[in-house]
Amino acid sequence: MYRLGIDIGGTFTDLVLVNAITGDQLLGKVLTTPENPSLGALDGVKRLLEDAGIEAGDLRHVIHGTTLVINALIEQKGARTGLLTTRGFRDILEMRRGKRFDIDDLFIEVPSPLVPRSRVGEIAERMDHSGRAIEPLDDVHARAAVDAMVAQGVEAIAVSFLHAYRNGAHEERVREMIREVAPDVAVSLSSEVSPDVREYERTSTTVANAYTQPIMRRYLDRMAEELARTGYNHDLYLMLSDAGLTTVDTATAFPIRLMESGPAGGAVTARYYSELLGRPNLVAFDMGGTTAKIMFIADGEIITADELETARRYRFKRGSGIPIRIPVVEMLEIGSGGGGIAALNEMGLLKVGPHSAGAQPGPACYGRGGELPTVTDANLLLGYLNPDYFLGGRMKLDAASAQASMEPLCAASGLSPERVAWGIHEIVTEDMAQAAQLHLLERGVDPRKFALLAFGGAGPLHACGLARKLGISEVIIPYAAGVASAFGFLAAPLSITLMQGHPTALKGADTAAINALLARLEEKGRRFLKDAGVADGEIRLRRFASLRYRGQSSELKITLSNAALDEATMDDLTTAFSDEFERVYGRANRRVGVEALNWQVQVSGPKPQLATAQAVARATNPSVGERMAYFAAAGGRLPTSAIPRSILKPGIELRGPLLIEEDESTTVIPPDTTLTVDEYFNLIIKLDPKQH
């Protein structure tokens, strides 16, 4: 029985084929074909099957993740979409939240709405905040608005009425009207896509869903068809942003939930290692050429959020993009990656990023015309990178160009090239640590209880430095981290998270109404899993409430017991909230009332049991070398062994400084650390706690 994971990224499509019985893995990487991404993917599948000597009919599961949705949003290449709102609120997308997200920049811009105002229609209707219709839906007016919208030639319509999270009846009526006149137009209702309080965020999410629905439907139809043609005779599954798997039907209805399917695969990989290695708390650190980000596993669970922002006009400015409220693996972009460019600012101080040299022209040492000093150039000059063994030797790095790129900085700062290179390395690591620290604070996470799992091309190089700054004492570099996302797809369970906004004070809340609400969500979730073939006894149920003190503007997600709520459990919930609040922020205010904004139910099937990966040593460049590598703690360069990862066997124990080289990355192991290789060929690095 074979399982196949396909992760279609912007540049490469990664494939992982696993024999579910033996655990044997076969990896593939092919170029993505942007015009029709399923072509490239299918081509890769065929080659991988040939390599494995099996037929498509031997595959039991094909699990797929795609950047289709996020690309459509960023490039504004979705379907021609219309929006219907409550009368008086057509400018909801244009007005956003009114926030000037950067008070110092007089020239800030906001992203254009996905739907222009000329394709926004208003409908006479109104719910109040309890979900009571204070103005009935005016049928005649609504039909006229629907007709006018359809006449604009839209492929998709989003319907988002005020307080529809409490009562979606008017939205549903409008959907019926659309179906009658235009059965082919995709319809997204805010009461189904994102039934939560706060009209701008809900509308923005619903519009983004509608905007991507037609392209997702076409894409999945084609993908399923082409897979079937190869002889695959089971269902296709899709990776959700919150690290669960879903069916084609759900993906077609709610494409917005697939927005971050690739990175979510990375989070599942992190959880897989968390379980395998018995490390319940992990920070997953992924650093590549143009970006660095982190995700979390706490108590063995992937930390998820309820909102993310896309299509930011300014990469690191919160509030400059389009908010999307979906369950999503929490990920924070903390830096610009190995291509980040270094420069002196107007005060003569060294800065790294946010501009990146990317792959073209790339860092100066790539020798492709780049002249500006980057993080990668600094890492080369510090002796961390092997100029003859970059990307497994497929590319040579030019140290002279790297050196030359540093000269203007040296002249202006009066520092030696080595000191400047170290400064770049240190500042980029410090910047990432500070960004990560803020994120940890938001989550109330104490990093000292976490291990750091690093992947991506530059992740293993900066991992120990980052860990040290965050007070983390253990770093793990997993085996075959180059295809972390696709691997994660194979370890994810079928799952769905359902939520509904229902603001209420906990004290004196109508528990019968909340129980009914939760039961409805649970029923819906169970039906989904059963339809996908999960037996009732295998279903795992988790329930949450988003709670806050009355008057606050942000919420904490608190786990509910699975028993029916009553007055006593509401008191327990109030206490649980204050306890969590105190854990996160250090102080609670137990005198203030607690209120809920929304209620959530997550149902998931069993996690697939992956037989442990049997790593097979690859036999490239098995020679051990030595370089002079710079370590600040030692005050200069130390002779440092450079060891190919492929010759490291389980059970080995070594002291830093060391450089471990593999095709995709180099792991820098500083002095005062210990490296061991575990039975799964993972590198485990222990940092000396005294160094913190």
Place this chain on the structure above:
Amino acid sequence: MGRNGMNAVDIEIQWQRLISFLSEAALTIVKTSFSKIVSEGGDFGCLLYDREGRMIAQDTGVSSKLAPSPRTVTAILQRFGTDDISEGDVFITNDPWLCCGHLYDISVIKPLFHHGRLVGFAETMAHVPDIGGSLSSDAREVFEEGLSLPVVHLLRGGHDVPEVWALIRANVRVPDQLEGDIRAFIAALYLDQRRVTAFLEDNGLEDLQPIADEIITRSEAAMRAGLLATIPAGKHRNTILLDGVETDEPLSVSVSIERHEDGSVTVDYDGTGPQSAVGINCTEAYTEAWTAYAIRCIVAPHIPYNAGLLSPVRLKAPSGTFLNARHPAPVRMKSSTGNFIPAAIFGALAEVAPDRMIAESGIKCVIRCFGTDAQGRNIAETPHFMGGLGARSSKDGVSCMSFPAAGAETPVEMLENSLPLTVTHKSLISDSGGAGRYRGGLGQSIGLRCESDRPLSVLVQNIKVHTLAAGYAGGGAGGQGYNRLGGRTLPGKTQVRLSLGDELEIGLSGGGGMSDPHRRPLAEVLADVAEGWVSREAAATQYGVALHPDGTVDEVETLRLREPTAASAALLERV
């Protein structure tokens, strides 16, 4: 290489670390504050001072919390002296002449210690939703405006001073909410102390002075260089008009900016109107914050705030004007004049720095709502609504985004969940963006209907109902604001008691335009008409673009309307 043997790398790392502490502190407040004005409006700042009271880093969501002069910290040092300041002390004050200009802005300050020695101060300055006092807008003295707290201990040796807490709680309408806010501010100060301790230990330092010296020296030098490069020597003058108080007679802000040979500037408000009998007055502290902010926006927006950056900007605001009112002048509505300081300054520099300009903007309108819920408990909420941003030298303005006051709007659904109001509409106003090569952002109209049979008191500060947001360089003014109740037009600053079914309509002004509207490319005018931002009439009268009934351009008429120059003919060809 700097003094103290520090270099471009060390300084950068230490400096960024200090800023990041304050970002953490700010985040703590956003997440734990009990008031939307703090947590959603972001109306607060976290500041760090060295032991001499020089500000070395800050994180503020709003420009008015910059504290260019360390008045609060200086007051603590003067009143208590370094000997009487102990570890575990926390001070509080809301003195408008020390903090930020009115009693709603509270400052909470903690002296920071390391190895038993005073090394600096951490401060949180934040706008709280209620501070007691009369709700009417016609207070004649600051005494009527609420509880005044001189600099007093709020915690002593790490323990609450119960009398002060009791006094505060007894004087406000929402004691739990206010206490919750203040506790959040204190949590942030404790975080600052922990971070500063770790910072000093990590770097093997005894105090903050070495890094403070570097930050201040380098910032001051960069600021002077920026001033020299941007502002020509000599005096640059401007006068702008603002809505008057209680009469239609406008107020005027006069400013003269003189750049000296050493790169410093003096910003002199001589000629500005006298202080008012009602609370639209600014204290010197508040005027100074906006002045420093505006100069930095034009000259050096990327340099972080600190005492060095701010020191080349000297303020001269004649005492007794509404930009430097004397105690006990009423000051509650300070922003209704203070928010115009940046516009006055930009106007003075518009011709000498034409590529860095933003035309005047519509305003942020703050409404304070007080009532009781069905259980008879007090409700207090302060929603904000935004006007339109002025056009910039090279870009249109943004609709529903105000300047200089920032913050976020409260969602309609949250508002209706917490107040007995139905928002009947909330929409942009066509033609309210000032015409120009770059168009101003649009203002908006909001309807609020009272749904309660218990009266709801609403204090509206809509401060652009007579004057308009001016355009620059030939751009037109933004649309006018208004307040209406049942067909009646109300003054801009007004307090109403809404009864069941009453509907208040608030119109917010749009931003001014930039440069000649006849130079706006036809395609952009057509798009504006298609989207409804600009009406057909305005397209013709303001932009000189005539349309046929089917929406296509009437080229003959357009050529006649637009000056028949080669430039406009070329623009026409591009359609």
